[in-house]
Amino acid sequence: MIKTQGYAGYDATSPLKPYAFDRREVGESDVLIDISYCGVCHSDIHTVRNEWSGAQYPLVPGHEIVGTIKKVGEKVKNFKAGDVVGVGCMVGSCSSCDCCKEHLEQFCHQGCTFTYNSLETDGNITKGGYSDNIVVNEKFVLRVPANLKLAEVAPLLCAGITTYSPMKHWKIGKGHKVGVVGLGGLGHMGVKFARSFGAHVVVFTTSPNKKDDALKLGANEVVISKNADEMKKHANSFDFILDTVSAPHDVAAYLALLKLDGTLCMVGASPLPHQIASSALIWGRKSLSGSLIGGVAETQEMLDYCGKHNITCDIEMIPMQKINEAYERILKSDVKYRFVIDIRTLKE
């Protein structure tokens, strides 16, 4: 077994604390990764606080993992020790269902194995990247482009692919008017990708003080969503709106901004259902949709795209010991735009 040092939640309410545990030995198709950095996703908080239920403690969060391969199993084909790699939200799937065959492992009919708090075939519960190493089947390991700053790559593995995938699926490009609702970890990546794909990008935010930042990130326009007049000016004009907000909010107000055949895609999971009138979709043949991360192959495509176009996340680095403060700041939207844990600080 491989000795591992990490941070875990021990129950739904206490702060995260140090936790020592064992990883499985490196199997024939596995790689062992020395973790350098791990991004902090809002999902980590939901999961460790059992807000989505099913939390299994001690729970080690973290699914925006980057590091260096230390060892590979004997049948590993695509990686070698020394490779700089990433691991995202998934570490396993059935590989034989329709979804897996279509490279959409996130929708695996058997349920994919998530990077933490998920049951593995060996009966263990997966433990994530708030730790100094991880053992992962090579199928779920991604190559990191050498030209990007490694710490800034970490959040691409969740926030990046979550926003890249739907915009690729709905074929966003030149001539499209794209809205991005919310300017957090997901939203700021949504802006970067939409702009990079050639769209005209409008950011919707409740915070007037985010206006300058949104423009700096690449937004062409910023709308304060509380201002009904500003919203009205954009009625029936958007090809696509990416809604990254996971708090309850008025989705119908954004449906009104879609043009004919427009799509509003939700990537944030609000805890309460949305109130959607049939008429909001019937008039204009609009669609309300959702999207979940992306498959492994598409995640690699996204990383390669980021390498080519020099796209990374805007991050604030923290030592492992500051994770609980970071959680509180995330809940106040007080981060630009993603915390990344410097995993080397675990040893301090």
Place this chain on the structure above:
Amino acid sequence: MIKTQGYAGYDATSPLKPYAFDRREVGESDVLIDISYCGVCHSDIHTVRNEWSGAQYPLVPGHEIVGTIKKVGEKVKNFKAGDVVGVGCMVGSCSSCDCCKEHLEQFCHQGCTFTYNSLETDGNITKGGYSDNIVVNEKFVLRVPANLKLAEVAPLLCAGITTYSPMKHWKIGKGHKVGVVGLGGLGHMGVKFARSFGAHVVVFTTSPNKKDDALKLGANEVVISKNADEMKKHANSFDFILDTVSAPHDVAAYLALLKLDGTLCMVGASPLPHQIASSALIWGRKSLSGSLIGGVAETQEMLDYCGKHNITCDIEMIPMQKINEAYERILKSDVKYRFVIDIRTLKE
């Protein structure tokens, strides 16, 4: 002016009664149609009872109109006296906006002119097909295939195109599993079209006694939607579900039956908003959409398709004088599947 005899609602609560009024003279681009039959749509009831607000009395409903051209204006190009034609839900639109240019007049940015209770450019309120004639710009007049029974064609102008259009838009065909929710005027046409397009068709109904009828209409399977076990068997299996129900119902239960990238399209307008959890769409990248009738060109395409494939509505003919009883029976879903008024009875 053209003397017209019809039936109108005089307020939101009284029964419809005879009403004599004038139509405009036949303009240079207009045709005058002697109406033979008019279908009875649930929208007629909503509108005349002011359930959608905005009712202007006396209100003459009816937008599933078929008859024979009696006279044409001097600039009319495509029709001549004696032609057998139809008029659907629209009689005008701006013809210059993006939607009109794309032959989607139903989404005209200026608002299309509906066949009844709609403001015309001359300041009059349109009056529908519960009447012995109508004057319509030729752009909104449709040719009826000669091989079809005329009375059975009438409801194609609304119930037909409302179900044909979304299935064409979402490219339903062989290899698709299609659900049709509700077996009324819209639903029974949805079944006929879906089957004709080559799909495997599953009807969802709350009424076990509709099972045999659904199979006769062409359904491959029938699911009693109140039976949770039956519903569960179809989880994650549908490419497309056409939801024709306009009463409040659990749309989320049908979202669970869609497979990856599946679409649930609503064509019935429930008076209450639906409760839609983000997660119901995020898992499986599903879409909740809507569709509204169809453009004029597509309505003609649908009629031609029906002519070629010998598709019409199953109807129950009534004399004009029975319209109020028909409304009560519609509200009890007691019709297979559409009432059609024999307009000649107006003279009785």
